Amino acid sequence: MDHTDDLNLAYGATVASTVADVLRSRRTNLQVKPDDEIARADIELLIELATWAPNHKRTWPWRFTVLQGSARARFGEALASAAQQVSTIAPDKRSKLPTKYLRSPVVLLVWTHVSSDPVVAREDRDATAAAVQNILIAATGLGMASYWGSLPEVLWDGAREFAGQDSDADPVALIYLGWPIGKPLAPPRGPADTTWLTQ
C-alpha cells in the first residue's frame, strides 16, 4: 500500500478545510488602527499573490498603487479637488475625502488595463477582480482586515492623475488594509441559485 497517497489525501483535506475557513471568515472590515503599519514585505506578498489569478490570454492586466503615510492624505486632497468640478458628488461627501483614506494604514489601488478589444477588456477586468479577491483572501489568512471599496467614476481621472496611471487604466478596487481591532458580523448568504443539468 502506498502511504504517500494517504498522506497527500490527508494533507489535501486539511488545506481544503483551511481554505474554506479563510474564504468564509473574510469580511469587509474597516475596524482597524489607522496607523498600525503593515510591513512592506507583507504588502509585497499580497501583490505577488494577486498575480496568481487566472488571466485569459495572459495579458497580465493588473496594476497596483500602494498608498501609505502622508500619501493617503495627498490622495484624499487630490480627489476632493477633483470632486469640486463635479456636481454629482454631494458637498458632505466631498468634505470627507481629505481624511477618508486615513482610516487604514494602507490603501491599495488596483487598476486594470483596458484593452481596445471589448472582449479582452471585459475578461481582463474579470481577471483583475480575481486578483483583488486573492489579495482579500491572502490578507485574511495573514490576520489582516480588508475592505474592497469602489471609487465613483467621476473621480477616476483625478485618481489616475494622482497615481500616474494612463487613461487606459480603470480602477477596479480601492482596498483598505490594516490590523483588525474588531470584526463585523457576516452578512448571511442565502442558498446559491444553482441549476444542475446532468443529462
Ligand SMILES: Cc1cc2nc3c(=O)[nH]c(=O)nc-3n(C[C@H](O)[C@H](O)[C@H](O)COP(=O)(O)O)c2cc1C
Ligand atoms: C466591486 C465591489 C465594490 C464594492 N464597493 C464597496 C464600497 O464602495 N463600499 C462598501 O462599503 N463596500 C463595498 N464593497 C463590499 C461589499 O459591500 C461587501 O462585500 C458586502 O457587503 C458583503 O460583505 P462581506 O464582504 O463582509 O461578505 C464592494 C464589493 C465589491 C465586490
